[in-house]
Amino acid sequence: MSATTAAPRDRLLETAATLFYAEGIKGVGVDRILAEAKVTRATMYRHFPGKEALVVAYLEREDAVIRGYFEVAGAAGGSSRNLLERVIEGIAEDARRYHRRGCPFINAAAEYPDVDGEVRAVIDRHRTWFRDTLAGVCKAADVPRPGQVAAALVLLRDAALVGVYLDGDRVTTTFRRTARQLAGLAT
Amino acid sequence: MSATTAAPRDRLLETAATLFYAEGIKGVGVDRILAEAKVTRATMYRHFPGKEALVVAYLEREDAVIRGYFEVAGAAGGSSRNLLERVIEGIAEDARRYHRRGCPFINAAAEYPDVDGEVRAVIDRHRTWFRDTLAGVCKAADVPRPGQVAAALVLLRDAALVGVYLDGDRVTTTFRRTARQLAGLAT
DNA sequence: GTACAGAAAGAACGTTCGTTCTACTATCGA
DNA sequence: TCGATAGTAGAACGAACGTTCTTTCTGTAC
Numbered sequence A, B: 001m002s003a004t005t006a007a008p009r010d011r012l013l014e015t016a017a018t019l020f021y022a023e024g025i026k027g028v029g030v031d032r033i034l035a036e037a038k039v040t041r042a043t044m045y046r047h048f049p050g051k052e053a054l055v056v057a058y059l060e061r062e063d064a065v066i067r068g069y070f071e072v073a074g075a076a077g078g079s080s081r082n083l084l085e086r087v088i089e090g091i092a093e094d095a096r097r098y099h100r101r102g103c104p105f106i107n108a109a110a111e112y113p114d115v116d117g118e119v120r121a122v123i124d125r126h127r128t129w130f131r132d133t134l135a136g137v138c139k140a141a142d143v144p145r146p147g148q149v150a151a152a153l154v155l156l157r158d159a160a161l162v163g164v165y166l167d168g169d170r171v172t173t174t175f176r177r178t179a180r181q182l183a184g185l186a187t
Numbered sequence C: 001g002t003a004c005a006g007a008a009a010g011a012a013c014g015t016t017c018g019t020t021c022t023a024c025t026a027t028c029g030a
Numbered sequence D: 001t002c003g004a005t006a007g008t009a010g011a012a013c014g015a016a017c018g019t020t021c022t023t024t025c026t027g028t029a030c
Helices: A008-023 A030-037 A041-047 A051-075 A080-097 A104-111 A118-140 A146-167 A170-183 B008-023 B030-037 B041-047 B051-075 B080-097 B104-111 B118-140 B146-167 B170-183
Strands: none
Touching: A008 A030, A008 A041, A008 A051, A008 A104, A030 A041, A051 A080, A051 A104, A051 A118, A080 A118, A080 A146, A080 A170, A104 A118, A104 A146, A104 B104, A104 B146, A118 A146, A118 B146, A146 A170, A146 B104, A146 B118, A146 B146, A146 B170, A170 B146, A170 B170, B008 B030, B008 B041, B008 B051, B008 B104, B030 B041, B051 B080, B051 B104, B051 B118, B080 B118, B080 B146, B080 B170, B104 B118, B104 B146, B118 B146, B146 B170
């Protein structure tokens, strides 16, 4: 079972995602992706209209993974209050372990200023979903002013991801403490 | 008095700063900067060793502006508690009015993954200064646990800048409310 | 067996990238 | 007046960019 066992399209997306996240999008050329994915140019352009489509697919994949986290956490049972606790803990752990280079969506937005582009549309969809989902969790947990708290938690998650990247792990402590305080959880 | 009155170096930096912030760094070529600044290639390479030096100068300029804000606010007098209030208000206003495309440093970091590069060094210096300065303000204002509060305020400021860019002005309300609450100010 | 689709391989397109270079001109202090 | 300095103007560099193309191979379904 060689490294090229997976389907070309999957290798392409996997490689692109890794490189885009680690080195920035404009900083990674198509040639580089093709070489590391061991996929030829023609194959890539059969699966994706161009580089930007690859970027969109990368972000949509990222979005799907995060939605998956929430589905698993929601299905796991436990009280609503406990779910809120696990969400906060999950964000901190995710930042510390899997997103040491910051938030893929925030990073991509830095490189794509055009509000009307497809890239920004994906980012927008993800953020809207996240904000709404978090508000639902807060409401279910009987948090006073759930909308306000959810909005603040969204801010804090952005900050936690940026903070781990630029300032190191210690911000996760600040994130946990601040988030729990806002949500009215035991400190 | 034509548009090219200012010294070439100043025009260069002004133009580069505007373009880098508005469109991202890797997305803006040297040719573009030269054309809009009405400066020739040779002149640019006389003042700056290369594009990266222009990026560093852009970020250092941004850093200097923000330090200037704090100097003015500090010299203006008023109680320490009032200074803390003005700092929070200043961050919100700055995000809403002058940084609608997010934080220049966070955006630049998204495009420069190399921790050892000069770009990341400038970013690091800025963030360290900001964190320390904010801790000093909190301490002077007799905020309980000033270190913790300052750390949380840094997180919130990152989030406010990102939030205004990607979600719109309404996050400044969340920022103000959350920041004031953490700092123990009247809501 | 034949036909067809997907993938591999690689040449080539024109454009832009950052950078270097030469040559000419304007300014200003020594 | 001379010579250094800084700016203008524009050609040119090799490399990388994203994209398109033709050709060959290899399965698999009819």
